[in-house]
Amino acid sequence: MSDFDLLVRGDQEDIGIGEGKFAAIAKNSRGSAREEVDATGLLIFPGVIDSHVHFNEPGRTDWEGFATGSRASAAGGTTTVFEMPLNAHPPTIDGASFDLKRAAAEASTIIDFGLWGGLVPNNLHQIETLRDRGVVGLKAFMCNSGMDDFPYADTATLREGMRIAAQLELLVAVHAESQEITHKLTAAKLSEGKRTVRDYLESRPLEAELDAIQRAIDLAHETRCRLHIVHVSSGRGVELVAAARANGLDVTCETCPHYLVLIDDDMEKIGAPAKCAPPLRDLAEQRDLWKRLDGVSTIGSDHSPSPPEMKQRDSFFEVWGGISSCQHLLSLLIDAAGDNEHKIPPQAIRRLTSSNVAHRFNLRDKGGIEVGKDADLTLVDLKATETIAAESLHYRHRLSPYLGRKLKNRVVRTILRGQTIYQDGKFAERPIGRFVQPQRP
Ligand SMILES: [Zn+2]
Numbered sequence: 001m002s003d004f005d006l007l008v009r010g011d012q013e014d015i016g017i018g019e020g021k022f023a024a025i026a027k028n029s030r031g032s033a034r035e036e037v038d039a040t041g042l043l044i045f046p047g048v049i050d051s052h053v054h055f056n057e058p059g060r061t062d063w064e065g066f067a068t069g070s071r072a073s074a075a076g077g078t079t080t081v082f083e084m085p086l087n088a089h090p091p092t093i094d095g096a097s098f099d100l101k102r103a104a105a106e107a108s109t110i111i112d113f114g115l116w117g118g119l120v121p122n123n124l125h126q127i128e129t130l131r132d133r134g135v136v137g138l139k140a141f142m143c144n145s146g147m148d149d150f151p152y153a154d155t156a157t158l159r160e161g162m163r164i165a166a167q168l169e170l171l172v173a174v175h176a177e178s179q180e181i182t183h184k185l186t187a188a189k190l191s192e193g194k195r196t197v198r199d200y201l202e203s204r205p206l207e208a209e210l211d212a213i214q215r216a217i218d219l220a221h222e223t224r225c226r227l228h229i230v231h232v233s234s235g236r237g238v239e240l241v242a243a244a245r246a247n248g249l250d251v252t253c254e255t256c257p258h259y260l261v262l263i264d265d266d267m268e269k270i271g272a273p274a275k276c277a278p279p280l281r282d283l284a285e286q287r288d289l290w291k292r293l294d295g296v297s298t299i300g301s302d303h304s305p306s307p308p309e310m311k312q313r314d315s316f317f318e319v320w321g322g323i324s325s326c327q328h329l330l331s332l333l334i335d336a337a338g339d340n341e342h343k344i345p346p347q348a349i350r351r352l353t354s355s356n357v358a359h360r361f362n363l364r365d366k367g368g369i370e371v372g373k374d375a376d377l378t379l380v381d382l383k384a385t386e387t388i389a390a391e392s393l394h395y396r397h398r399l400s401p402y403l404g405r406k407l408k409n410r411v412v413r414t415i416l417r418g419q420t421i422y423q424d425g426k427f428a429e430r431p432i433g434r435f436v437q438p439q440r441p
Pocket of ligand 1 (some may be wrong): 084304
């Protein structure tokens with residue numbers, strides 16, 4: 001009989017895996033294993049936990065779906081995703097819609113998954129049900145979400161939702177852009193017949209984001225709710241969150257690879273595939289975001305695809321806003337962080353993409369290479385390169401703002417609970433992904 005099901009031999013240490021868990025971590029393990037993986041010369045990461053994806057299932061699998069989304073994520077080294085509540089049909093705002101989504105995901109995902117519940121006007125009475133179902137948290141929009149059946153939370157809704165969430169020990173995440181400011185500026189642009197990328201950028205200024213972040217922080221202060229600001233686009237946003245934390249509030253924030261590697265000029269050059277909200281900022285803001293990266297808790301992809309037709313509109317305001325990126329979350333970060341200007345060490349990337357996420361969302365079985373945790377691993381070759389090409393994208397629609405970008409690393413193998421789910425372009429054949437939920441005290 002073997003000591004381990006799988007033994008991963010690395011430069012620093014050997015990792016023994018049994019029954020889907022890390023069983024031993026030691027230098028020069030003498031243990032026997034049914035299978036050995038030679039990972040010498042490779043960077044070994046804990047599996048990435050991407051806490052922000054839109055897979056649009058059920059109801060909109062023509063946009064993405066768990067089958068394609070989970071494969072693209074696995075190819076990028078991600079072993080767990082948290083899926084957002086707004087683009088499925090029905091949206092995930094009550095027990096029944098939650099059950100439908102969980103069943104749909106279990107039927108096709110090759111990676112583990114958690115589910116966000118929505119916080120919208122009129123579903124406050126469903127929050128406890130969503131908590132009992134095991135949502136990772138509640139997601140609210142402070143401006144128009146782009147989905148008619150997922151209305152934004154006005155201040156009164158957000159306050160009451162956060163009050164209930166605090167009682168139930170639920171985390172609330174917000175898309176922080178001011179409805180008042182963005183709506184007014186957008187209406188002004190459209191009334192003047194202005195429709196370009198630059199007009200869109202000007203309709204969503206940083207001021208609109210900072211205003212909403214501060215309002216959310218004030219509500220967290222008032223309600224004592226745990227708050228997570230998703231996709232913060234600037235260093236100044238991170239600064240507001242850090243100040244709130246220094247004040248004793250339980251507030252954290254996320255940023256995304258696109259805010260770290262693309263700027264406003266890229267949105268003009270690339271067009272529709274680079275449209276997102278909050279929009280890309282200028283170079284000075286981006287440099288400031290890198291400088292304040294230690295104030296960021298998590299990095300999620302905010303993978304938000306749509307059918308190609310929705311990206312083809314004469315007016316940039318009408319183009320679907322969302323960047324397809326879950327396949328390159330880790331590789332983009334390693335590549336950009338290795339840049340001489342930034343010098344972010346691999347340990348920081350591990351924290352931002354895995355251990356901090358597990359900690360923030362109370363997933364005690366994940367987020368690190370430690371005995372007893374789920375054996376989720378990603379092996380990255382820093383000597384290999386990848387030029388991002390449409391043919392190698394595993395999304396349902398082969399759109400990416402990063403086409404042609406050369407990355408100085410490559411994910412070579414992804415392991416979920418001890419099983420290889422991605423290697424050399426091949427994937428796990430069965431939907432072995434499982435539902436995960438926050439552990440409660
Ligand atoms: Zn999103």
